[in-house]
Amino acid sequence: MTLPVAPSGTDTSTPPDDQGLDRRGFLTLATAGVAGSALTVTVGSMAPAAAAPADATGTAGTTSADPRKRELRAMWIASVVNIDWPSRTGLSADELKAEYRHWLDVAVRFRLNAVFVQVRPTADAFWPSPYEPWSQYLTGTQGQDPGFDPLEFMVAETHARNLELHAWYNPYRVSMQADPTRLVPEHPARQHPDWAWAYGGKLYFDPGKPEAREHIYRAILHSVGHYDLDGVHFDDYFYPYPVSGQELPDADTYATYGAGFATVEDWRRHNVDTFVREISVRIKQIKPWVKFGISPFGIWRNASTDPRGSDTGGTQSYDAQYADTRRWVLEGWLDYINPQIYWQIGLAVADYAKLVPWWADVASRSNTHLYIGEALYKVTSGVFTDPDELSNHLDLCHDVTAQGTPVHGNAWYSANHLPQDVGGAMSRVLADHYTRPALVPVIPGLPGTAVRPPVLARAEHGPDGVVLRWLDAAPLRTRATSFAVYRADGHRKHVDVEDATHLVATTRARGGAVQDLVDTTAEPGAAYTYVVTALDRVWNESDPSPVRHA
Structure with missing residues (x-):
């Protein structure tokens, strides 16, 4: 994408009074x-x-x-x-x-x-x-x-x-210049010169x-x-x-x-x-x-x-x-x-x-x-x-x-x-606007995978943050492509995964069923509740794992 042509005309209008507008x-x-x-x-x-x-x-x-x-x-x-x-x-x-x-x-x-x-x-x-x-x-x-x-x-x-x-x-x-002889001899536009033409100082396929x-x-x-x-x-x-x-x-x-x-x-x-x-x-x-x-x-x-x-x-x-x-x-x-x-x-x-x-x-x-x-x-x-x-x-x-x-x-x-x-x-x-990570929206009609909720086995404070470990126990064909990690303050019975302020990280699945992540944004010694969800390659999301307290 080189810079697009600007719309014609110039902006010469006078601004209205914006006093009092938030x-x-x-x-x-x-x-x-x-x-x-x-x-x-x-x-x-x-x-x-x-x-x-x-x-x-x-x-x-x-x-x-x-x-x-x-x-x-x-x-x-x-x-x-x-x-x-x-x-x-x-x-x-x-x-x-x-x-x-x-x-x-x-x-x-x-x-x-x-x-x-x-x-x-x-x-x-x-x-x-x-x-x-x-x-x-x-x-x-x-x-x-x-x-x-x-x-x-x-x-x-x-x-x-x-x-x-x-x-x-x-x-x-085809090229940012208009001379086809400057292309390598095996270039398709030289092998088939009738496929291309020059315009505006560049070459294009017709x-x-x-x-x-x-x-x-x-x-x-x-x-x-x-x-x-x-x-x-x-x-x-x-x-x-x-x-x-x-x-x-x-x-x-x-x-x-x-x-x-x-x-x-x-x-x-x-x-x-x-x-x-x-x-x-x-x-x-x-x-x-x-x-x-x-x-x-x-x-x-x-x-x-x-x-x-x-x-x-x-x-x-x-x-x-x-x-x-x-x-x-x-x-x-x-x-x-x-x-x-x-x-x-x-x-x-x-x-x-x-x-x-x-x-x-x-x-x-x-x-x-x-x-x-x-x-x-x-x-x-x-x-x-x-x-x-x-x-x-x-x-x-x-x-x-x-x-x-x-x-x-x-x-x-x-x-x-x-x-x-x-x-x-x-x-x-x-x-x-970007204070938290975001999941890519799911586009209707793309084929999804029925990913399963992970099993969150560990959430413990360590020297670099809260260490999380979970298991993706699904069969290989339905294993997650990536995971979303949610965190709420204090010890709770559940975490609302539709609340975007709870999303702290997404991470790609890395070989095998056992997955790890360190939440480096956690405050030392603070009480938290975590859940993890599984995501397929087009970002369909599973239900959350059972909670784990840290």
């Missing part, structure tokens, strides 16, 4: 579309609102003071032109591994539960693919073996920290060529079949963003394959629809539990163009990239939609407070989960000037959820910007 009052107005486009948020005292009931996936409406037990918390790790990882070409295998571990440690530090890692940025691969060459962003030379299997390493390290790994692919982009589509399917699905991935992830790049004064060079392809379509635009949308629908089907044929999600540009269409669209005035993905993202959700082709709503609350042409409810309404009509893409990089660049902007975004998402149209989580672009924490923006998110 934070929740502001957000209520913003959600209703009343807030002015340049309104400055004044954070004051905030009375907690009554919690809304949990939806079918366990995501409840909360105030900003209440953590959510289930929400996706992800960050993108971009590899194209070495944005995040690898930080540069020419690193040794050990240096590549150390950098990736660093980004996982950042994810853990900010209590995230997933990473979206770019593994096929330009028709190349971060694994030994029989279809495409090694990525140049690993070594600096396309086709050069980095000396290990990065994707195998990523899977192992990510799962060791009990994070989900969504492999991120760019379907059509989305209208059935043979090119089949190649892309094979290249992506090879990794799905050979690695333990949690998700397949695309960003906003389908047909390239328009370049002024240039026409897409697909007239010959349209002449060959466009019969029956009234316009070339309808045909292009059909090409992308076909690709999205078909790869969705093929992923599930290989591994039904692997999630398929797309992170499109944040505006489908403006209401001024289409009454079904959002109250916005920016670039439209339906028309610019020929990406009918609304249809993909309503047709059920995706497990999740992750629109890049990379604008602030109140921005006239693309108001976060209008786009989030619009997407939530669309997603609520299907079983598609909604994760909102957040422009953390705009804090670093200075576009977002209010250090509370991103925390306010999550408040608003929670309010939209409380209205019955769930937002199931957020994803942060991109990894480099989390530890920079410019203006303390991510520290505010951590303090306001």
Whole structure:
């Protein structure tokens, strides 16, 4: 995901008087579309609102003071032109591994539960693919073996920290430059020059060529079949963003394959629809539990163009990239939609407070989960000037959820910007919303496993915290993928596992039936009650174990 095209226009409106508005009052107005486009948020005292009931996936409406037990918390790790990882070409295998571990440690530090890692940025691969060459962003030379299997390493390290790994692919982009002779001779775009064309200084596979589509399917699905991935992830790049004064060079392809379509635009949308629908089907044929999600540009269409669209005035993905993202959700082709709503609350042409409810309404009509893409990089660049902007975004998402149209989580672009924490923006998110770990929401329709409650055998104070030991006594085929540990103050008869403040840790199952964890957050000598639950690979949860006191 390179930076998306900004919506057209500038914000010149005058802010209304916000005297006397507390934070929740502001957000209520913003959600209703009343807030002015340049309104400055004044954070004051905030009375907690009554919690809304949990939806079918366990995501409840909360105030900003209440953590959510289930929400996706992800960050993108971009590899194209070495944005995040690898930080540069020419690193040794050990240096590549150390950098990736660093980004996982950042994810853990900010209590995230997933990473979206770019593994096929330009028709190349971060694994030994029989279809495409090694990525140049690993070594600096396309086709050069980095000396290990990065994707195998990523899977192992990510799962060791009990994070989900969504492999991120760019379907059509071939190269960030336009000269095919600079690709290795065995590259499919050189072997089949009729599959690709140049546009805007880059090379792309032609989305209208059935043979090119089949190649892309094979290249992506090879990794799905050979690695333990949690998700397949695309960003906003389908047909390239328009370049002024240039026409897409697909007239010959349209002449060959466009019969029956009234316009070339309808045909292009059909090409992308076909690709999205078909790869969705093929992923599930290989591994039904692997999630398929797309992170499109944040505006489908403006209401001024289409009454079904959002109250916005920016670039439209339906028309610019020929990406009918609304249809993909309503047709059920995706497990999740992750629109890049990379604008602030109140921005006239693309108001976060209008786009989030619009997407939530669309997603609520299907079983598609909604994760909102957040422009953390705009804090670093200075576009977002209010250090509370991103925390306010999550408040608003929670309010939209409380209205019955769930937002199931957020994803942060991109990894480099989390530890920079410019203006303390991510520290505010951590303090306001991520005070506890969170379980990934369960997506309806994914195949689950009937995991059994663990047997918690030990909870004793030790020199480094409370030492916990439990047994997963289920048969191998129904053993847990991971576990959730809950703790309540004092000695009790039970622990409410739906209370997110009781969740202290999640941990990946490690070989065998006996599992251990040290709760290093426990106060020495304090009285606690613990329970443990089992989680399958798609985060279905067992009943809790019997309690154990420490």
